[in-house]
Amino acid sequence: MATAPSKAATALPAKQLARIREQLKECAASLGGEVSARARAAQLAETYLGLDDGGRHEFLRLIALEFGPDPKRVATAHSAYQQAVGSPAQWDAEAALRAAMRSSRIRILTQFNAIPQGVKFLVDLRADLLRFLDKDPELKALDRELENRLTSWFDVGFLEISRLTWQAPAALLEKLIQYEAVHEIRSWKDLKNRLDSDRRCYAFFHPRMPVEPLIFVEVALVNKLSDSVQHLLDEDAPTADPHRADTAIFYSISNTQVGLRGVSFGNFLLKRVIDDLKRDFPRLKTFATLSPLPTLRLWADRNPEVFAACFAPDLAKIAKHAGIEPDADALRALLPKGEWAADARLARLIEPGLVRLAARYLLTGKSGDKPFDPVARFHLGNGARVERLNFLADTAAKGFKQSYGMMVNYLYEPDDLEANVDAFVREGRLAAVAAVRHAAKG
Amino acid sequence: MATAPSKAATALPAKQLARIREQLKECAASLGGEVSARARAAQLAETYLGLDDGGRHEFLRLIALEFGPDPKRVATAHSAYQQAVGSPAQWDAEAALRAAMRSSRIRILTQFNAIPQGVKFLVDLRADLLRFLDKDPELKALDRELENRLTSWFDVGFLEISRLTWQAPAALLEKLIQYEAVHEIRSWKDLKNRLDSDRRCYAFFHPRMPVEPLIFVEVALVNKLSDSVQHLLDEDAPTADPHRADTAIFYSISNTQVGLRGVSFGNFLLKRVIDDLKRDFPRLKTFATLSPLPTLRLWADRNPEVFAACFAPDLAKIAKHAGIEPDADALRALLPKGEWAADARLARLIEPGLVRLAARYLLTGKSGDKPFDPVARFHLGNGARVERLNFLADTAAKGFKQSYGMMVNYLYEPDDLEANVDAFVREGRLAAVAAVRHAAKG
Amino acid sequence: MATAPSKAATALPAKQLARIREQLKECAASLGGEVSARARAAQLAETYLGLDDGGRHEFLRLIALEFGPDPKRVATAHSAYQQAVGSPAQWDAEAALRAAMRSSRIRILTQFNAIPQGVKFLVDLRADLLRFLDKDPELKALDRELENRLTSWFDVGFLEISRLTWQAPAALLEKLIQYEAVHEIRSWKDLKNRLDSDRRCYAFFHPRMPVEPLIFVEVALVNKLSDSVQHLLDEDAPTADPHRADTAIFYSISNTQVGLRGVSFGNFLLKRVIDDLKRDFPRLKTFATLSPLPTLRLWADRNPEVFAACFAPDLAKIAKHAGIEPDADALRALLPKGEWAADARLARLIEPGLVRLAARYLLTGKSGDKPFDPVARFHLGNGARVERLNFLADTAAKGFKQSYGMMVNYLYEPDDLEANVDAFVREGRLAAVAAVRHAAKG
């Protein structure tokens, strides 16, 4: 497995750099045949793993800048192609242009696939690349080529869905603890509780990365829409009979491989999980999430006037009860701390404004032409709709800090998904129930 | 599985064609989201399977000609790219040009991967495409795109090598009988004999085509280089102790998937089989083939003067003994029939000329700058060398018909492979032992 | 695997016999600890495999006669037991008597279990034992001890039911060809046909004999009760849709291990197969066999007066049409040959008598207090009932030879099985439909 480099970022000695360049050239030329070339590529991959961040950056720059296509050859092929357009020769010319565009970069990277766990190596190499890319945009062509290759290799048709249970290898379950990105798994006992008979956990795997879940989703089989994640994760709560459940709640979805950014399969995973659950539990009627609003507070801080407007009707009462200045900024400072939630009467005063704020955030907050909230982008992009906002639904410290304790249910209504996707993609229209639309306006 | 179409090749009704075009457009645009698009693509794939040859051809032409890149968009991106060359913007511009080149064709084809056994479907679709391509070169751009995608998907890093034994599923072993391309497997008894303890059979598999061997090789563990394939395949021959063998003979290598033309992995298979055999049988010293010369007769018929020259010294004696005209053409007509082999004295007379002919054929026969013999192209391209020519080594009817009963051993000498590959690729130099070189000149 | 000994039956040299006796004593005493004793037992087992029939017989006699319990120790323990009966000491005394009865024989045999495939070795050893037992009743105590041990080891709770398909290992399917005892499997094509989608084949396996089916049953999924086995086995018949079938026909049940005589599991296999089929094919309503009457002709030859009585009404017409003497013996000689079946009119004349004969045979033919027909013993003992007699149902040579072409359907009516078993076991009452009872009387 690609181990993390030491963070130090020193430049490579010129001699070593020259040797790497030479080896890359040999790989690109496949000297001595494909079989030998792969053997050499494996050595080069080992070299890469031994480098620190600075060395890896230079290594990748070498590939990015010196092993691209030849612009002159591209120009010639392009000119022939444009002349052929409209004639029967167009298609041959197109193939020739495509051949001229083919770079040695991807040839070299593909050869790295020869090492054991080569796919995981390339995914991790891409993670490195993405880190460097922020400050070094010249790596972009290489990144795009690698992203395309990974998109091809991780086509959803190749992925295997597996249900993970307490019978799964400990080495695999340990990865869930490590990768869980939404609600931290605190212990093996917590993990076992999440795999209990009224729970389901599904993951996608690639046949060449057998103990690395690519993405996984945790599901609770319950009655009625859940409105509290702490309740779902309570290890001492009794186990319910899943065959009497009417609702499946997706309460955590985690992508695990940074290096697969831009390669999407979450939508397919949900589709297949819903199909699987329907088959096993015919009484299930509702498929929904209990999702965080991870950037609600960030957005509120950037849009203090919206925050103030949402709380205007109740601000005076809240301030008096809470013992703060009757000032929206003071309230904004108070809410992330969470202590206010212990005071039931205060909470009741805060609730209307907070629901209003969350509704506006979801329905009007934008990043470009997409929703500001990244989780909303994913679920609305899949065709789900905003079903319900839940006050005091995540009372963990992180929950208050990110979203003042608010959570949201996105509902997957199989018959509406296609139309919702189209409305979302073409018109940017967001699916939401009337109550939430109303709250946003109220 | 992609079933063979009825051979009739009728045009599609205009209405059906229009509907298919519409569906392809929807796939290309991913209307309703990726998940729905794949579901529609699956229906389209089913439609394809129901078409006859003519219908399939039109279907593929539609994709090839109407879903390619937009030449204008390509021109714009290319122009920006050429202007950026040498500046830091080059790499972004390259990525943009590459994006402009990306066609909907491959997007559509990839979506077909969603059907069960989707990979096999695309491999078989390529087999159709290759058939149509002969007469319809406008399919070339599509074919190249599909070939590239299959090359990416069938990267050797994804393939699994398996040893096939009598313990393998009958449904899988049946495929060996069906696909064996060199020496026909006549019965289950013949097959069982080829999987006996002094034999090995290895195949490459793709994780998504689990009961489809992509290529397989049959190996006999023997003492000394084999010089007769009938002896190797004799079901009544006693089973030898493989742990005392010093030589592994690869006596049959069969590619099974027409649709993977241009995607090579035979060299990797041999490499891994040799590694595996060395580990299991440390006494093995020699790794060699016993290979046919499938186009020897074809080449001789095209080069009658070479044939005549090879037999000139002995022609008179041969003709007298065989009772034919003392004429090279008469001899050329006699040899493919094989009856002459029963006459030991006649055979002795024929042998020197035939060995000479085979040596010249191998070492001087060309197709372009490559050897004329396709099997030689493969093994010499892998770095093997021509080790020995074997007279009356394949006395089956097909053996006489194709190569007058001659066979050849190619030797895989691990230490020489790289140098041989380089000499072959760069200088077109063929590796052969002195005896064979001498015979070619003699 | 226990290979068959050469049939020659020579006595063991005295010296070898003495050495074997010594080794058996060491095993019985577990000298050097259990671990060493097993290692020595393994050598002894190898010795056994190397012996011819005579040697094996002597080997087994040694164990049978010299390693039994000590009669004096048994007498003492028995006397103590009888005195303790009725007192609290009875149970301790019973355990002591049981300990005195424990022989070294079974200890030795169990140690043989240590060799690889030890279970199969013991099953095959029992097959040897049964062969010798016919002529050497002194082996009986050993045979019973071994039978008890095998009964314990092959308890149905340990057996695994598996569905065998064309995906099963060839080495396993080959065993079906070898073991099929009812309707010979003629070729791999015949076998594949019997595993087609409208067929099922199930077998019981022991976890320590993984490629040895213990018993297997072949099932056809059809509409209506089958009345012809040739029709069922027709390789060219179209494959039916099993999901539309209403009837499962068990047309062949084969026990494979001679050494497991007396260990029964056929009834459990049918029970579990029926459960499995019901789950997979809810439309199935009828579970029945199409069974041979393997000893019909034998019984008729032993009871010529019954035969004569059955055919009396039609004998004159039959004889005239067939051109034989109007004599029941002549008819008895004619029927096994089968040519008469080609003459439709003659067949029509013969049918009533033959059905009558078969009905009487089934319902009145006895061996002790059980049905004479071994297949009837099995199915009626399981609670099935005689449902229908089928004329010209097995027109293979063996079918005519054994039963004049007659076959029978036994019906498994789940709700009646228990009551039928009790009636059969307690009162010897046979379950049969009225039509068959009527035929028997007619």
Place this chain on the structure above:
Amino acid sequence: MATAPSKAATALPAKQLARIREQLKECAASLGGEVSARARAAQLAETYLGLDDGGRHEFLRLIALEFGPDPKRVATAHSAYQQAVGSPAQWDAEAALRAAMRSSRIRILTQFNAIPQGVKFLVDLRADLLRFLDKDPELKALDRELENRLTSWFDVGFLEISRLTWQAPAALLEKLIQYEAVHEIRSWKDLKNRLDSDRRCYAFFHPRMPVEPLIFVEVALVNKLSDSVQHLLDEDAPTADPHRADTAIFYSISNTQVGLRGVSFGNFLLKRVIDDLKRDFPRLKTFATLSPLPTLRLWADRNPEVFAACFAPDLAKIAKHAGIEPDADALRALLPKGEWAADARLARLIEPGLVRLAARYLLTGKSGDKPFDPVARFHLGNGARVERLNFLADTAAKGFKQSYGMMVNYLYEPDDLEANVDAFVREGRLAAVAAVRHAAKG
């Protein structure tokens, strides 16, 4: 799985008892056939699981006392047997006597095997039985029959050895934590450390109890004999390269199934583990344990005069340094507490006496004619020898409490095992190195 009964021990209502008796009779008689009988037995097994301790006891008494053999039938068969002794009829008569001894008890218990996890059910039922047996010796005959049946079913030839790694199912590894009987596994981190690359863990499994290890052994691959279990279990110690190790230390062996008392396989497990390790690590030269002396303190308390004698030479100095009365009893009270170990000088004073005590305990302490120490009984019975006594080798509270911190290495010297076993079994001779013998005398 057989769940633990509530501890309350109430008598069964007469009505329920009568119904159970009736059901047991039906099982014993196999009314309605074997298949139905097993179905009824399964219900009875469920009934058993629902009973509390008192109910289970009565249930088992029913089987024990009312379903045994018929003493009169036994008497008759025995008399016939004794008369036949010496004649050819002996063997038939022996089989008949054996049949008369066969009880319905074991028939009933075997039928319980039909429930899912039936084997585990019977093992747990035996655990119940052993608990009741202490106070109710009338259960003995039943217990012995069940022990015999379990001995037959758990024959080592049926057990599978598996190496347990971090790749094993979490549900299985959780069992290790639960069953570890020697050195408690404190956490999943501790467990993972015990499965690291310089560790091995092996277990025996029965094919019908797939996630229940029957016995497992933990091994450390080290250099030189280990003398401290805390060092072995240190999670922060660096992982050693197992391929450079010369010694395998078995530091924990745990039997897991109370119900299998009297069924032994620990010796076979060690034999197979040693074979496996030798194959994987050819450099291993020494196979030894690091074992507790679990009853050292108990024995010392029972033999205060031996204790006093061992410490006599140093008692005055020890007492002075430790600040206790110069009295052996005071020292015996001090040692289990362990604080003295922190004082290096005091520890040095105590060491000679403690080593002497441990040596005498091991070599002279007896329970009947076997060693007093249960671990010694096991290892010396397997042919190992006492190799070294280790002072302050287990400094956990339990270590001081049971054995004043002492541990012992037993050495498995393959070439000596057989002779040692024989000396142990026949003459009660204990294998020990001279140094230990010397210490015992000193």
